[in-house]
Amino acid sequence: MKVGIIADDYTGGTDAASFLVEEGMSCIQLSGVQVNDVPLETDAIVVSLKSRTEDPVKAAADSVAVWKWLKKQGSDVIQFKYCSTFDSTSEGNIGPVTDAILAEAGLLSTIVVPSLPVNGRKVFYGNLFVKGEPLNESGMKDHPLTPMRDANLVRLMDSQSQGTTGLIDYETVEKGITAVRQAFEELTQQGHRYVVIDAFDDEHLTTIGAAFANYPYVTGASGLSHGLAKALSARQGEGGGSKAFKPTQGKTVVISGSCSTQTNRQVNYYKSLACAHQVDVDKLDDVDAYSEEIAEWLNANVSADYPPMVCATVNKERLAEIKATYDFDVSARIEVLFTHLVKKLKHRGFSNFICAGGETSGAVTQSLDVKELLVGKLICPGVPWVATLDKSLFLALKSGNFGDDDFFECAKSLIQEARY
Numbered sequence: 001m002k003v004g005i006i007a008d009d010y011t012g013g014t015d016a017a018s019f020l021v022e023e024g025m026s027c028i029q030l031s032g033v034q035v036n037d038v039p040l041e042t043d044a045i046v047v048s049l050k051s052r053t054e055d056p057v058k059a060a061a062d063s064v065a066v067w068k069w070l071k072k073q074g075s076d077v078i079q080f081k082y083c084s085t086f087d088s089t090s091e092g093n094i095g096p097v098t099d100a101i102l103a104e105a106g107l108l109s110t111i112v113v114p115s116l117p118v119n120g121r122k123v124f125y126g127n128l129f130v131k132g133e134p135l136n137e138s139g140m141k142d143h144p145l146t147p148m149r150d151a152n153l154v155r156l157m158d159s160q161s162q163g164t165t166g167l168i169d170y171e172t173v174e175k176g177i178t179a180v181r182q183a184f185e186e187l188t189q190q191g192h193r194y195v196v197i198d199a200f201d202d203e204h205l206t207t208i209g210a211a212f213a214n215y216p217y218v219t220g221a222s223g224l225s226h227g228l229a230k231a232l233s234a235r236q237g238e239g240g241g242s243k244a245f246k247p248t249q250g251k252t253v254v255i256s257g258s259c260s261t262q263t264n265r266q267v268n269y270y271k272s273l274a275c276a277h278q279v280d281v282d283k284l285d286d287v288d289a290y291s292e293e294i295a296e297w298l299n300a301n302v303s304a305d306y307p308p309m310v311c312a313t314v315n316k317e318r319l320a321e322i323k324a325t326y327d328f329d330v331s332a333r334i335e336v337l338f339t340h341l342v343k344k345l346k347h348r349g350f351s352n353f354i355c356a357g358g359e360t361s362g363a364v365t366q367s368l369d370v371k372e373l374l375v376g377k378l379i380c381p382g383v384p385w386v387a388t389l390d391k392s393l394f395l396a397l398k399s400g401n402f403g404d405d406d407f408f409e410c411a412k413s414l415i416q417e418a419r420y
């Protein structure tokens with residue numbers, strides 16, 4: 001087994017897996033802390049946790065447990081995969097998880113590489129840009145759970161971890177693999193525990209992937225997974241494409257719990273095509289009754305052309321209003337609503353779930369009790385259709401800011417007639 005990945009959320013897991021598969025690697029995606037060994041031969045294993053916003057101590061303990069398990073499965077290199085917009089708070093969880101795994105691995109330092117140029121996430125002199133805007137000026141500044149108020153990765157990493165952070169700039173990266181390894185060793189000798197590396201195009205990530213393909217522990221977003229896969233895959237470029245499976249026709253629902261700028265656009269676009277139910281925050285005091293009402297409504301509005309949508313998605317002004325009005329954790333309650341809802345939908349025979357939002361996708365996947373996933377057809381960069389091993393359930397798990405405005409339409413248009 002070549003690559004092991006610990007993803008801090010479910011959309012992050014499928015995102016990373018899609019890049020490994022694209023480079024021709026065989027890949028199994030699992031969820032939660034693992035107990036049993038994997039009986040199959042595979043090039044890569046991705047384990048998704050829902051640890052991004054949980055208590056930092058638990059997030060670190062669970063991630064270390066997965067790290068040990070992946071090591072036991074024989075991974076040469078293990079990546080802690082976090083968001084390409086560095087979603088975290090001053091308490092973590094990127095810092096605490098990185099520290100805990102470094103201690104477990106007995107390593108002095110590791111790299112920090114959140115770039116994903118194909119989706120506009122680029123690092124320049126240690127500053128993270130999202131589609132040309134500094135992270136703290138992008139839509140991420142208003143995220144409901146992890147508002148990002150700084151774009152400087154050195155400061156961000158220093159503020160939530162125990163060690164200090166050094167930087168390898170893009171000029172060094174462009175000198176090649178040896179220069180990058182040398183700079184990393186020098187910064188480590190100077191006492192830096194984390195080394196941010198600039199990357200704003202795929203070439204940079206290819207160099208970084210090659211430089212660290214045999215390093216036991218690295219951290220970053222799926223651009224780094226892609227770089228590692230390029231260095232390690234024996235069947236480079238043979239994956240994905242026409243061989244990848246598509247979901248089969250079945251009752252389909254769109255569930256959107258992301259409030260990102262891009263998801264707002266996607267929800268507005270899809271509302272002009274399909275029936276939509278907007279979650280009413282006033283009804284969240286009885287999630288069981290309310291989820292029953294929504295399940296009935298969705299079931300009555302099933303459509304193969306434009307599957308119905310339930311969305312909690314609101315813009316930043318409405319989000320601020322909600323936060324100021326209610327004295328309970330609305331975000332958490334919405335996730336609970338969705339967990340009740342998907343159980344009821346599964347009971348009513350729904351088989352295809354198109355979800356927007358990392359935490360939302362985690363809640364949905366956990367509630368459906370999906371533990372192992374196969375990676376199928378790509379809907380857009382970083383978002384493949386995935387399926388349970390028996391292909392009874394198909395899921396599209398979309399990170400908040402991924403996909404074009406017509407993402408939901410694109411996802412549903414890949415659903416093909418069942419083959420009997």
Ligand SMILES: Nc1ncnc2c1ncn2[C@@H]1O[C@H](COP(=O)(O)OP(=O)(O)O)[C@@H](O)[C@H]1O
Binds near residue numbers: 259263312334360399
């Ligand atoms: N109307 C709303 N008011 C408050 N919180 C909301 C609302 N709609 C969604 N949320 C919460 O916002 C969070 C969005 O996070 P997530 O699903 O990870 O999306 P993203 O991928 O954009 O980060 C979830 O916890 C969700 O329950």
Ligand SMILES: O=C(O)[C@@H](O)C(=O)COP(=O)(O)O
Binds near residue numbers: 084
């Ligand atoms: O790295 C990324 O951008 C994604 O894989 C990811 O983690 C996104 O998180 P959410 O926006 O919370 O879905």
